[in-house]
Amino acid sequence: MKKILITFFTVIVIMGMVIPVSAVESFVPYKTYEYNTQEESVTAPVGYLPQNRIYSDDIGLTLSLNNPTDMIFDGKDTVYILDSGNSRIVITDKDLHYKTSIDSFPSLSDRTVSEKFTGARGFAIDSEGNFYIADTDKNRIIITSPSGEVERIITRPNNALQSTDSPFDVTKILIDKKGRIYAIAQSINLGAMVFTPDGEFSNFFGSNEISTTSDIIINFIKRKFMTKKQIAGMQKVTPVTFSNFCIDDDGFIYTVTGTTDEKNMVRCLNFAGKNILKNSSSNAFGDLEWDRKLSEESVKTSLQDIFVDSSGFINLLDSARGRIFQYSSDGRLLTEFGLYGEQVGCFNSPCAIMEIDEKILVLDSVENCIHTFAPTEYIRDIHTAVSKLRDYKFEGSLESWEKILHKNTNSTFPYYGMGLTYDAKGDYASAMKYFKLADEHELYSNSFAQYRKSFLQTHYLQIIGVILLIATAVIITTSIYRKKHKDSAFKGMQRCESSSWLYPFYTLFHPVDGFEQLKEKNKGSYSVAVSIVLIWFLIETLSFFRTGFIFNVYRASDYNFIVSLFQTVGVFVLFTVSNWAISTLFDGKGRLKEIVCVVAYSLVPLLVAKAINVVLSNVLSVNEGAFMNIVSILGIVWTALILLLGLYSVHQYSVSGTVISIAVSVVGMIIIIFLGILFYTLIQQLLDFIASLGDELALR
């Protein structure tokens, strides 16, 4: 009997502990992913586990929620839900158990009449508990006391909005620490409107920047050729209204915009309205892959809400695919979850997100429920590790990154963290190794500079010794050489002049004379020219694989033999053929062989510069990259000069004639390429057409 009683009581004990915000559910109805450095989606562990949907019954409401549009957590123990359809505010504890609700909002003029705000899209609470409701449909902001008495109503600030006749359709509101009211109106794109605590309009804040992309330039040119009617029909270039904002503990205002314009998607504004968000290598937020659909059908990330938690993690709500993206404060994607649908963790119409005790809550305005997501061990580990990095606490940092790496070997993020940790510890060699794995060129360069410095400091004696040794060896060999062949400098040039293999070096220093001799005495050689072009190809390939990591933007797997061949041999052939063809038009005297030799021989300085750069790229850091630029510029200028003088000599043009012929040759190259592409696309379309025809015949 006692046993039965005990069982009975324990069951009651267990039942009493039931919290609606948790249940066993480990099915995730979508694949979680992250983006690798090539911006391809890669499978990743689940960061947040979908739990259950909390409906009105679970909260304990008798009147069900009807189109709730916004919710706020006060950071302590109270959650406020703006139940827009019922024109009320529901107040619950942080486990979403009903506490109370404010159903009537006595009007300013007549306390017996309650103000309605059906269709309101957002609200805010100040430190004293007053409500600020964005009554979107009625174009006003209602300010009430904590118990719901209306205290003030802000209507359209007509003076400030003289330039437009857009309505004051306020959707979202925010109160800063000084009690200023920030409001976003859907139709007003001058930025958020800021009101003083008394409700006076003060200024516009943080308008989105207009993008100055090529579209705008093209549109500008188009306008020049269009009639007035057509211009009127064109879309105006105006900044887009941001869709939502939030304020963090330090008073910075984060905004999100439903565009894919990278500059404006997510911004962190300081008090002056300047964007101070530190972006990582990739600026874009949301999805980076393209759905390969026709442009009008393509679905692009459209951010609707933002929540920045106390640790600086940025949560973004994407209404395009019903997804939540979580980023670190420096804009690195940590995890992603959610989807549209009718399964667990899937939304119908997500409109607001917030975080309570690490759990993420999403308000669904059509389903009239709140979806909850609990962090997994994986994302908790990441949070710990990222927070440690941010606070420069490197104690135990390596272990936490390794723990993450154990769970997710696909990710390069742990390598980044480990690199930073090693860098901070002064182990630059290890830092370099991990930055390389994380594909972090700049960070690698910084570590490399430090590593090089310490290497030089510890090995300076050996280095000086090696340099001295080489110098003496060079001096001794040259003196021996000089003893054997007197006046070697002169003789060296002579030897270059007489040998066909060394002739390119003669033209290097004596272009006019050299190429004239080449024409008159037929000193050019096809085999030498072809060898030089092949060497060009080899050096290009070498620079692809052997350029130091800091300066190498390519992956070994990106290398394409055909493309590389076209970039060297192809360009060479195109230019010579085009120049040869042009020369017949322009009365040039050069024969094909001479043109081939001139173009090939003139490449020598460029090749030498490239080779030097490959070596330099392995010992220089990013800041010293200018040296490499100088070397390349020298090589290019020298090559250009020789080419100019060479063509001038063999074609026997005037200087201006030579310049014109080169320019026309380049145009000729472009025409040849254009024709090639045209031919290719025509064939492609023909094949497409035949395939479609086949399809149609087979299926109809």
Place this chain on the structure above:
Amino acid sequence: MRGEKVLKKKKTYRIFSLVFLLIIAVSVLENPIYAQNNNLENGSYIPYDGYKTVADNKLFSLSADMETGLFTLYQKETGKSWHSTPIDAENDKISKGPVKTNVRSQIVAEYIYRSDESHAETTQSANSRSECINSGSVKVEQVTNGIRVTYCFETVGFEIPVVYTLESDYLKAEIETEKIKEGKDSYLMAINLLPAFGAGNSEDDGSLFVPDGCGALIHFNNGVSMKQQYDEYVYGDDLAQNVDEKSNLTETIRLPVFATITSGSSLLGVITEGAALSSISVINGNGSCGYNAVSAKLHIRQLNTRVMFANNAKNKRAISRVSAIQKTSFVVRYYPIKSDENDVCSLANCYRSYLENEKGLKKKNTMPALNVDLYGSVDTVGHFLGIPYTKKSVLTSFDQARNIIEVLSDSTEFSVSGRYIGWNNSGVLNNKLPKNASPLSSLGGKKKLKKLINQVKRQGNSLSLEGDMLYFRSGKNSNSVKTIFGQFALQYDYLPSVFVTNQNRTPLRLLTPGKISEITNRFLKSFSQFTDVGISLSTLGNTCYSEYADGREKTRENQMQICVEALGKVSKEINSITLEATNDYAALYADRILNAPVTSSGYALFDEDVPFYQMVFHGYIALSVPAMIQSAEINDNFLMAVSTGSELLYTASYNSVAFLSGTRYDGIYGSEFSMWSQDAIDKMQKYSGLLKNISNETIIGYTSLSNEVFKTDFENGVSVIVNYGNSEVKFKESILPAKDYLIIGDDKK
């Protein structure tokens, strides 16, 4: 000691007798009400108004209205009447639209007008109430032990004969597909049989069971309305179609069963023939539907659509096509069972005894083990001077596999069962069809493999070698399944971000059903060089598709038969077969099922998940939960294993898998052996004792004590209570810590 035991026994007797007395008292008190409700007078059953008793046996009595074909199945033991359509449906005020007459019908037919074939998006529907009963076009004949009802749908011209007969312990409903007549103007697409048999009305208590994934319960009148009614194909969607986009993941129906559960009595439906062409369909009580019911639907024609000219905005359009009629016998058995509220175990019991008695399911007594998926070699893209080529990268060589198994079995003191994936040239993760079984030389060749097999056997562990008979990436076109449109059915990977097909990866193709047995035979023949090693056929038991290529047409039902035959042949030659998340027809051949489903698809419609799959098979076949490292929360996955007595599964690569990031294999992240070995050892050291004790015991009870605490009772008296929550709970005298479990009644411990 002995005295104590006796005392304990006495105590339990006392408790038992008390409970017994209580039950008797309650039933005596309740009985008169029972009798009134169910027309039971003097022990004999009076049929429902105007119904005629057409069959009667010890357990049941079947009575029918000889004019309309409506019938009632009376269960003598419990006194419960199961009506083919709800008897109070005329007064139903909640249902709106077609549901209103559908629930009053025994058959709902779906059809498409022939003139609409090329642009049909959905089907039309007609039900037997408005089309047949109301116009008097139903023919009812008495047959032995039952009735034959021929439903004539006059407006569309269909004739569908269905025979309902009472068998010893179930009601059998069979659509006589051979005798179906179609109209001139329309295609008959699907027949929903008894859509509201045993339906619960808006006031009843009870729940519906659907076998989605592991199984799920839908409580009566839960108020959820989905955009589309739950209607999922048994064994998953047909793979012989090209899908452009895939976003939501779902679990698959593995067992062709469904049930209506009410307190006292439940009705279990088992699709015994034609399962591969059927779906399971649900109506639930919400704002626009007053009834709760689950039923089977036979799809005798398939409708597929595809987009044409996708890259051309002007001409882009979807076209559809209807398959030829796929005649198959279609039989559904309805077992009325005595049961408690939410009692899924008795359903599982009933279904298992059906499998045992008629399909030959046997207790396999497989030795419990820690399962390890060993990845041999994968194909990656290498570059030589920028020219890409396929190279084989070794993840685990045969020697390394030996090491993994040895380390695990030594430190856990438990048997380890390995499944080697990507061990042979042709079967490296589905590259080519496995026509031969020659081990890769880069992994160590035949010699090393034999050494591995010998050592595994010597140490009491086991190993099986994977052979995927159905999928291939490169091979002959004549081996490849075609869709209804005559295109190759390509199984692409989908981008998880934007859902479209990943064009950078070669898609998989499906082997035409006609070749399955040939390939299996060839593989078996060359497999005979190995002894003492099991075979793993991951896809043969869980993949169901049709074939529409001219001259090679096969329905899903045919393909399923071919797979069953192939499995039968394999089981004759090899004593240990490992399968993966298997369908019912293949489970009979399995000694071990890896990745057995542990969740449902999590539809909002479902109120709770129940481990029905485990209830059916646990104790008969060794089951494992899905792979640990890749599961969303490793500890929850472990608890799920404990709660169902399942084995654990780890994926193993000896070498680093970091280079697989961004390739098709990136799903096995975290598989590096050194990274998870300690976790596996810790978990097995904790779990091995319990697992040994319950691995061959069936589950006889599964109750949820709260949202997060579940109790499972095993046949031998051992119970396990699992707490998934983040806070500790008290159970009897013991404290059950957060994310932990408690064992009760395990004498050995």
